[in-house]
Amino acid sequence: MTQIAFIGGGNMATSIIGGLVREGGISADLIHVSDPGTEQRERLQQQFSVQTHEDNLDAINGASVVILAVKPQVMRDVLQPLKETLSTRQPLIISIAAGISLPTLESWTGCKAVVRAMPNTPSLHGFGATGLYASEGVSLDQQNITDRLLAGTGITVWVKSDAEIDAVTALSGSGPAYYFLLMEAMLAAGQSLGLSEDTARRLTLQTALGAGHMASHSDVGPDELRRRVTSPGGTTEKAIATFEGAHLRDIVKAAMDAAAKRAGELSDMLGKD
Known part of the structure; x- marks a missing residue:
């Protein structure tokens, strides 16, 4: 054994x-x-x-x-x-x-x-x-x-x-914090729209849980799942257009590049004699 x-x-x-x-x-x-x-x-x-x-x-x-x-x-x-x-x-x-x-x-x-x-x-x-x-x-x-x-x-x-x-560190190692940050922002935005803190928190957390469950159990990728929930001329399309207009993808790429670079720097520092 x-x-x-x-x-x-x-x-x-x-x-x-x-x-x-x-x-x-x-x-x-x-x-x-x-x-x-x-x-x-x-x-x-x-x-x-x-x-x-x-x-x-x-x-x-x-x-x-x-x-x-x-x-x-x-x-x-x-x-x-x-x-x-x-x-x-x-x-x-x-x-x-x-x-x-x-x-x-x-x-x-x-x-x-x-x-x-x-x-x-x-x-x-x-x-x-x-x-x-x-x-x-x-x-x-x-x-x-x-x-x-x-x-x-x-x-x-x-x-x-x-x-x-180092790339894994940037993606999944640090990744939970990215989702927590998005949840923080959604919770705050929900309250600014008039929801109570408790209601905004419960809806935010359950939405994150549900989206993750759908993505991990689906036979299609997140891009297709996003398209399926984004009706032409609807509320989701308006929100997604706002994200894209703010260059969300570029922001995520820059953040992960910075995390990977820092992981390499820390590895070099810790490995020094």
């Missing part, structure tokens, strides 16, 4: 652990988590009955999969005392820390099989989208293991380069 170690027991690690225990059929006895926080360790142990450790070395002892779930800024310091053990044992490494490139992870761990993962915050509720990029040392079986480990958080998509992971 595969023993899995988590270095870091924060929100994203908790969501993956929850998916493994509830949906992945992984025995809690096979899951080891290290975290410096006593309360967090106790919470994980009580909630999932997993094995918890204060010492990272204790957590990775015997693990064939090690999931790195600490903040990017402290990753190097965390891995330095673990490198000898990791390079000797050569487990599959899965990093969910943003902004640390695959070559950097290989260097800091001394491992040949490394996967860089870019999840997003809806993963905490099982509706996430995670981009994955594997080193050449990752086997097909290890890719399948990675997919199974992350299945409880939502969908997974494999890409072919660190640059594509």
Whole structure:
């Protein structure tokens, strides 16, 4: 059986652990988590009955999969005392820390099989989208293991380069905030048109949920769904024309370009010696 170690027991690690225990059929006895926080360790142990450790070395002892779930800024310091053990044992490494490139992870761990993962915050509720990029040392079986480990958080998509992971960061990693911003704007506009805050909020959230559900379950793309709801001469057409007149598509493209560029910059900064 595969023993899995988590270095870091924060929100994203908790969501993956929850998916493994509830949906992945992984025995809690096979899951080891290290975290410096006593309360967090106790919470994980009580909630999932997993094995918890204060010492990272204790957590990775015997693990064939090690999931790195600490903040990017402290990753190097965390891995330095673990490198000898990791390079000797050569487990599959899965990093969910943003902004640390695959070559950097290989260097800091001394491992040949490394996967860089870019999840997003809806993963905490099982509706996430995670981009994955594997080193050449990752086997097909290890890719399948990675997919199974992350299945409880939502969908997974494999890409072919660190640059594509930066694009994933710009699209789905930062993407929830784009939708939240649009919802903020719709809620405020609804109130300006005379709706109460509660009514505007409920309608905005349900509309977002409904549109997402329709798009994910439809056999046609968002462009066709938009056309179907946009009647000639109607209210929706007038609204869409206003968006297009304000160059919404250009704004979205510029925003995502800026996010991808920043992801690359952060990767360069974090990977410096």
